[in-house]
Amino acid sequence: MQVEKIDTFSGHRDCVYTLEKGSENTHFFSAGGDGLVVRWNLKTPDVGELFAQIPSSIYAICFDSQREHLWVGQNFDGIHLIDAKNKKELSSVKITSSSIFVIKIHDNSAFVGLSDGTVVVMDVALFLVKKHIKASDKSVRSIDINPFTNELAVAYSDFTIKIFDLSDLTLKHIIQAHQNSVFTVKYSPDYQFLLSGSRDAHLKVWKVSDNYTIHQDIVAHLFAINDICYRSDGKLFATCSMDKSIKVWDAQTFKLLKVIDRARHAGHGTSINKLLWSEYENLLISSSDDKKVSVWQIKEKVS
Secondary structure, X not given: OEEEEEEEEOOOOOOEEEEEEOOOOOEEEEEEOOOEEEEEEOOOOOOOEEEEEOOOOOOOEEEEOOOOEEEEEEOOOEEEEEEOOOOEEEEEEEOOOOOEEEEXXXXXXXXXXXXXXXXXXXXXXXXXXXXXXXXXXXXEEEEEEEOOOOEEEEEEOOOEEEEEEOOOOOEEEEEXXXXXXXXXXXXXXXXXXXXXXXXXXXXXXXXXXHOOEEEEEEEOOOOOEEEEEEOOOOOEEEEEEOOOOEEEEEOOOOOEEEEEOHHHHOOOOOOEEEEEEOOOOOOEEEEEOOOOEEEEEEEOOOO
């Protein structure tokens, strides 16, 4: 496997916490501690377009591709709804005095995870709060959805993953998952497995059809795992960590294939917070506390 860093996007003035796809496969958004939302084009390196400016840190953004709206979480305040076509703010709603760590949209529902342990469920079309799910006093750090089993997986800082029925939002399973905060959960593209990463540096694989029993437990990084991201073809996935590295894994065997770091690939110098695997030329995008966004080309050797 060959790895090449092909671009570094700079312009943020603080840590870059989150990445999100755009309306075109060459576009993506970044946001972070400076309150800036920047739209980038992979065809025009380092020419960022200021998309929005929020007066506090941003940990979570989510693109509604059906309506071409960007949801932006403003910490200690609420959600800003922005039209991606003209960069115009359409509405905002104050839903919390807590930090917003994750926004996930499925059908006509948006699930907003807060630092007080609440998942706020919003009606996307009406942009109104429908329900509050309070299953912990510790932070909600990550959310993913399995449309085949009709389940919602929520990662908490109380070391658990909780599985909810997507129809009535009742609690179905509590997974005693890790020895520390669970920072990220991600269903495999075939939805047979749920992957989780934690502050305990373990990557765990849970078998969905067997009531989320443990399938593999991997000591994957030196420090906290911040994010998990699959390539669109489902053959590879990547993890990123507070240990300043990105690791690329075989999605079938869960074997480590490549380590991307500062020493070997001029990688990030501080914690890597978020990954986005673009469908455009299968480029892997990473964001970091070093205020930079890096773009990686990963080529598998043909045997």
